[in-house]
Amino acid sequence: MATVEAVAVRATPQAAVSKRALIRAAEMIGGGLVLLFLLQWFLGYSLTDPDMWAVYQRSFASGTIRTLGYVAIILPVSVILGFAIGWARVSRFRTLAWPATVYVEFFRGVPPLVVVIFASVLGPNLLPERFQSAELGLTLGATAIAFHSAAFQAEIFRAGFQSVSRGQLEAAQAIGMRPMQSMRHVILPQALRLSVPPLSNEFAVLIKDTSLMAIIAGREVFHLTLRVQDTIFREGGDLRWLFGMWTAVAIVYFILTFTVSSVMKLVERRFHARGIEAISV
């Protein structure tokens, strides 16, 4: 049964960064470099063109910082909201469950871009005068992204809750735990652990979704790069700079998503109870 695996598990100590992970990272970086080289060779441009950077670097830097800022704010908000809605979804109170379901169906059925655009334009009407500002539209757009991601995260949390087998709840009840206690000490820890891998995916999507802010002039890296692109078109400039810029943008997103995924993997490993997937699914 589980004993053979148990021996195997204990034989290989879990280092924080295993040898295999290092090899994979090396492969990825190496492959990435090869890819960059090939791209530059085929499409005839260079990532390190100083003329391009002279024109682009300010936009690139400020845009990247702004993207980071959006991620830093939207991600936590969406997690809290998504968790709350996911909980509501599995609640036995239809008062909570039905609105939550409608919310999820809505935000999963409509493209996020639509919500962003119309939230930033229609939203200001909702709020009284004193909140109005130039930044309001952007804030509402970012809120729309958070709401959209929260819907998907709600589904992830819901799946996490439902994956914890019923017997766990019964066992918690059998030793005399109150419903809040069994949720806090038994169900929640397991549900959260199960949710971490799919959440990692969703965070990557969220990071990419920040680019949607460009449509409402969000001044993050995608938007600013588009503006530089427009400038190059109007005032003339080496069109091949475009490739360099977009490759740089792609690399930014790569680094962001990779960082977040790696953090999530560390979280997963840190809280991993040996064999949890084997039993609870």
Place this chain on the structure above:
Amino acid sequence: MIRVEGIHKHFGALHVLRGITFEVSKGEALVIIGPSGSGKSTLLRCINLLVEPDEGKVLIEGAQVNRPDIRPEWVRQQVGMVFQSFNLFTHLSVLENVMLGPVRVKGLQREAATAMAKELLARVGLAAKANAYPAELSGGQQQRVAIARALAVDPKAILFDEPTSALDPEYIREVLDVMAALARSGMTMIVVTHEMGFASSVSQRILFMDAGRIIEEGRPEQIFENPQQDRTRAFVSKILR
């Protein structure tokens, strides 16, 4: 000490328990046998209120406990349960599994709870596995931990719901030994099982249930060798082969 009177339970259109009445005295080890679907698991779950009876009374030490003004959590501290599928908390170590009840439900300090947990694990023969996780244990080991976990909240009685049915044959013995030792130490137990050897050697009384009713009740020798009812006879002959 535990008495049920006129217990009825419906699941939708299914009338699972059709008027169950019996009693278990303090220190007694009662065994319930019967074909699957006869409602044995449901009956056990009615006693510790994991399932609410539609009709009837559950009495512990003379007081009715299936009342809206009595918290089910309190009842479950008095009557523990060991499940067929063990249901150990997968995210906690063995020691933490046993400690969770005393710390969170009874409010014990961690050091005291740790000491008690270690002692209980030693009692079931698993002191060495205190820091292992459930997935690393065999079925028999997991079930013994489950028994220690049930004992940790100091119940007056323990319900066993087919504790060895999910085990590979080589692990059944070790769990039954623990249960027998428990019975000898005077714990009040109600055991639903198919293990006839255990029933004969450990319990003084056996109940045979079928289709939601108690068909027959008696001493092990009588039930196995000289059943009075036809249905009892049919069932016993099938399992004794």
Place this chain on the structure above:
Amino acid sequence: MAGTLKDQERKRARAFDMMAGIALTVGAIVVLVEIFVGRSGFDFGWVVDHLPGFLNATQLTFYVTTVAFGAGLGIGFLLGWARTARWIPLDKIVRDREQLREEGTSLVAARIGTIPVILLSMAKYLVRRIGDAYVEIIRGTPLFVQIVFIWSILLVNYPRLEQKELFAGLIALTANTGGYQSEIFRAGLQTVHSGQVEAGRAIGLSRWGAMRHVVLPQALRLIIPPLTNEYIGLLKASSLLIVIGVSELTGYGRNLAFTSFKIFEVFAVVTAIYLLITVPVSKIVQYFEVRYRIPGLGIQQPAEARV
């Protein structure tokens, strides 16, 4: 009897629960609509007048989505299949060879030179890695960036091409969905055990027969739900073509909203159209998934959005 009183209580509580649920949902929607529209009222007439425009744009959305999906199907399948390629690590080849040499076997296999085996293995490795890299890029960068990147390639290299925007959009969407679909195909192919093919052949089926009667029925059940979800996802993703000026539904809606100032009406129509397409399709897929599912067989479906 004690039971019935509690039953009545419970039924009443449940009814209240349901009504509160409906009230909250409907109420929230009504409140929102009132706030936006309250003063001037919802201009139904205007909506009806402009409906043809919307439907036209929706048509373009469908066209783009379907073409990209179809092309992506081919790419996805080939790529997914390629990514199931297993290569043998170099050191293992060497070790196996040495072992064979030691045993002194004169098997034909031992006589196939080491070089071709190494080359084949390297080829598989490259194919696998290139496939992985492609999917990593698709999944690691925003669709926005992919669209603009392709468009700028066309701009630079084919400046006189007509309808560059539409073309670029199609290519970008195809490349994007191809990457995601390859994940689906890969998972589907890997889930149906190779043992199934063996078992099929053991009862007398040919390799193709085993494929047709054993593997394919299982694989189809596995990949059709995620593929349908992918189609829906692509439909929503097509809204991003707005960035290069393609007038699919969202682009049309945005332009119309800004010129006509009937912003809420446009929002309502656009949202309604998307929901009318996506929600029923999802429900149908869910229904068939449950109905035709094989217990114990399934791909972990990501609930992920995609941009």
